[in-house]
Structure formats: structure tokens, C-alpha cells
Amino acid sequence: MNRQLRHRLTVALDERSYDIHIGSGLLADLPALLGRAGGADALVVSNTTVGPLYGPAVVERLQTVYRKVVRIDLPDGEAHKDWTSLNRVFDRLLAESCDRRTTLFALGGGVIGDMTGFAAACYMRGVPFVQLPTTLLSQVDSSVGGKTAINHPLGKNMIGAFYQPLLVVADLATLDTLPQRELSAGLAEVIKYGPIADADFLDWIEANLDALLARDKAALAHAVKRSCEIKAWVVGQDEREGGLRAILNFGHTFGHAIEAGLGYGEWLHGEAVGCGMVMASELSARLGLMPAAFVERMRRIVERAGLPVAGPASLSPARYLELMRVDKKAEAGEIRFVVIEALGRAGMRGAPDELVAQVVEACTAR
């Protein structure tokens, strides 16, 4: 295994290009990593779990490059990814007389990253923001690529904007305090990059899964780096999801149906994606694209990562179909699935309802 512990990558998007720094202890180096990005004011947006853990050190470091540094801790959880939390950020920015040279720092997982990015896109029609992701999921996926959003009662991530950060700093040391269930959820998004883009990476994940689960820093550094490289490559070609970017949603169509069907928060997003990848692999096999052995391989990897491999018994195939028709990828009611066409290559397909129902049935614990 590559024992290198620090990596720097670039997301190439012309004038909106930015760097991703990956390594252990990087939050202490924030002033140097910011380079010329320092300025007048900074608002660190975190939550009541992560803020007390890492907020004081981040604020202290930022005080060496910003005139004024303020921190706000929002309530923790997907249920608070809403207008009320967003307005609390705006209230604080206005109360502190923050002008358009203010930089927002998202210190937390995907919920904080998505909300802070959206706040930055809106405040004074756009201020810079920096991602400081502290979950594995946010380090390998949500902090990169510029999708920002809040939830609406009628749909997850339905109100948002494409808005790229100035910089991403993924400090692997923050993963030491992450609950094991959240680590497994993040592994789902790591695993996803293998079948969709890099067969060798899937081999590597299989060989290093125990090290990843044990939070070995070199293994984590490689997993985050390779995941971000693949995501940066995809986003660099299709920033606004005109086509290719949709492959990043492998397992997500089935997964979103599980999340919505059970009620958000019952299963973690990554858990639903893990099970959704098994279903999407089964669909790929039933469409004649992949051998049955591939489905078994995916099932084993997902299970070893500590993720569910069978859908909840309470959800019928008809309910999945109903929920999947309102997915953002559905076109005029036709559900579009990310399928694996060859190991390391994904595509988009429709499928007959009966076949999808058979897939759900075959992957559900009854």
C-alpha cells in the first residue's frame, strides 16, 4: 500500500478551479493552506457536535489571517438541513455586519457542507466558502463538486445551487471521533467509485477494507485521495450533471427510495446507498450487463463494510417504484438507473417495472 499520508489534488474548472488537501492534522495548517485566500471576516459554520470538538482550534488558527472570526453551531442532524438553519446563518452574518469579502467555513459533515455552501451562494449574491469536511462521506464526496442544498418537506436537497468552494481541507485526524456507523456509511461512497470508474480501486478496497474500518491513516489517505480524484475528474467534465456526473449516483436511486420510504434518519444515507448498490448491481446482472458473480462480490464488500445488503421488509416493490418516479434523475416519470456496464464503467438505463420489482424482491429480507 502507498504509505503517503498527505495529498493535494485540483478540481479543474477554469476560473473556478480549486485544490483539495488531504492529510492528518491539516486543520492546524489552515493559514498556510489558505494562501492568499485570507481577508476581512470569517464565519465558521458548524454544529453542536462538531463545533465543540474542532471549532476552537479552527477559530484560533483563522484569527491569524482574518480580522474577525465568528463561529455558529447549528443544531445537528439531517432534520435541521432547512430554511430555519439557513436563516440562522444569514441572521448571524447580518448581525455581525459581514460584507461580501467574508469567507464562510463549513466545519462538519455533508449536512453542514451543503448548507454552508448554499448560504455562501446566496449571501450578498455570493461570498467565498471553504469546505472543512469531518466525516468520511463528506471527505470523499459531498465537499467536492459544488452541489449545495437544503431539504424541503416534500423532497431532499430540492432547494439548492451549484456553487464551488475556494478550497477543501480534509483533515483525516477528525475521523478519529467519528462513530463507527458513520464511518461505514462513508465507506459506501468510497466503494461506489470502484465499479463506476476504477476496477483496480475496487480490488484495493477489497484488500484494505479491514485497515479502513480500523481507521488506518495511510489507508484512509489513499481512499480519500482516489475517491476525490475520480470525483474531480467527473465534475471537471460535467459540473452541472448534464450527463456523465449522474454515474456518481450509483445505488442512489434505490437508496433514496429506502431513505424516503422508511422516513429520513431511520437508515443513514450511506447505509441506504450500500444496499442500493447491491440492488443496482442485481439490476445490471438481470439486464445482462454483468455476471451474477459481480453481484455476489458487491454484496460481500458492502456487508464487510458494515452496511445493510438487504432492503427493509416493510417496503414493497410498488412503493419503491412510486418513490423512484419522483427522483431527480427521473425524466417524465421514467426512472433512470445507474448500471454497471463493465467493471469500472457505468451507464444510465431505464428498466421495465416488472424487472425492477424482481430486483427489489430478490434483495429484500422477508
Ligand code: NAD
Ligand atoms: P452528517 O453531516 O449528518 O454527519 C453525520 C454525523 O456525524 C452528524 O451527527 C455529525 O454531527 C457527526 N460528525 C461529523 N463529523 C464528526 C466527527 N469528526 N466526529 C464526531 N462526529 C462527527 O452526515 P454526512 O454523512 O457527512 O453527510 C450526509 C449529507 O450529505 C446528506 O445531507 C446528503 O444529502 C449530503 N450529500 C451531499 C453530496 C453533495 O454532493 N453535495 C453528496 C453526498 C451526500
Ligand code: GLY
Ligand atoms: N454525490 C453526487 C454528486 O456530487 O454528483
